[in-house]
């Protein structure tokens with residue numbers, strides 16, 4: 071009754087003043103908390119409600135670079151109510167790579183609702199469950215025949231890609247000489263399709279037909295693969311792409327918006343439905359393969375794709391390579407839900423990363439003809455009388471490997487990784503309380519002038535025939551961040567390096583690739599990763 075009376079007495083002006091009072095109290099509290107924070111660091115002033123969102127929204131990579139220049143190797147911003155401590159110097163990050171610093175994120179109710187947090191490997195911050203999943207994931211990639219199979223499949227898929235490029239080049243009517251054609255195309259689209267296809271083969275033993283699908287959009291004649299297979303593959307890839315978007319959406323959009331604001335809520339429901347459809351598809355693949363394996367007589371030699379390894383690991387069908395023990399403990403075999411998580415992470419972790427890497431590599435090779443010449447000599451010397459390369463051949467490609475490292479130094483694939491402290495720790499000479507969130511700025515570390523002379527110069531020779539012991543810049547093992555570090559280092563790094571070497575050698579063995587416009591900057595979207603949106607190139611056959 072009394073409340074109703076007060077409501078009736080109050081005028082619009084009173085409400086307005088009341089609102090101003092609440093707003094002013096919030097702003098006062100916000101800045102009071104900000105100005106009295108422990109270990110204050112330099113950084114752009116955050117705004118109430120949005121923190122520094124307005125600063126980072128345009129390009130995260132450039133923003134981190136600007137921060138380092140203006141505020142130094144350790145600085146801070148505020149996002150999503152959290153202080154982000156940004157570190158850009160190799161020796162500052164060393165402590166964060168220890169096994170104590172294992173967590174990636176603070177608890178996120180959005181990721182829990184989406185089913186990403188606490189499951190699988192990348193989104194799992196529960197040590198016991200992460201360790202279990204990570205052991206199986208890594209072991210599947212370590213089965214000796216796994217890499218040989220990956221190499222064979224990549225070689226085979228590249229043959230198909232080669233056929234598509236030739237076919238499109240010859241279809242081009244301006245190419246009068248059909249053996250000396252030129253194809254103007256988007257390299258990034260082809261390579262994203264290629265890595266999609268190859269990860270699918272390596273992970274599940276089945277194809278997504280992504281390169282055939284892209285070929286069909288460019289060509290007047292269709293690929294030999296049946297339309298239904300290509301369409302099914304396309305749908306599957308879309309489910310995966312939407313699922314990755316869903317993870318980001320549920321990470322940044324708060325529960326009130328997701329549950330009560332209509333347009334945002336519809337988007338949330340769309341991602342949840344997409345997730346369920348994707349899970350259904352993966353569960354079907356797992357069940358089908360489980361049944362095939364069950365029906366195989368004991369001792370049958372099996373495929374070495376990830377799905378098969380995960381199903382048989384620690385079961386009676388396991389070979390010596392598929393037994394996972396830690397100390398005296400033998401882990402229980404994986405259930406379907408856990409296998410699904412691992413497959414999904416192979417798709418999510420291994421597709422765009424590898425595709426973007428090869429785009430940057432080719433971009434730098436196009437810009438530096440002397441590097442290209444030296445690389446081609448190495449490739450030709452290894453290929454001299456072979457049609458396919460083996461893992462032994464790949465290990466001899468030292469200059470190609472140096473190009474991969476130097477490209478990743480110049481433009482890292484991931485912009486940053488995070489570490490979230492669960493206990494007090496010392497970083498950059500200061501003590502930090504539990505609950506501090508650190509961001510390791512890859513570009514800042516990889517071009518720090520203290521360890522990299524002339525960091526802005528592209529020079530693969532830094533890594534070529536270098537004796538690590540004598541080399542100052544390689545003394546600190548975290549002066550080059552490509553795959554992260556510590557216990558959470560990328561488990562797919564060996565596979566990724568192998569894929570990149572194979573792609574480089576296969577492309578330059580058969581083709582010349584030039585940028586259509588050497589002066590045009592690359593079209594990149596820089597969020598957690600630096601994604602190449604488009605890279606127009608001219609491809610032509612190599613005439614020896």
Ligand code: HEM
Pocket residue numbers: 191192193204207415416417419420421423424427483484487488552553554555556557558559560561562563565566
């Ligand atoms: C050029 C290619 C790749 C790059 C640049 C890359 C980069 C990274 C980085 C920076 C991390 C975070 C590491 C950390 O926090 O310290 C990571 C984690 C991860 N990557 Fe990769 N990656 C690549 C390829 C792959 C491939 C091919 C796979 C799988 C087949 C894969 C699967 C994963 C998984 C599952 C994690 C999470 C590991 C964990 O949390 O324990 N990645 N990767």
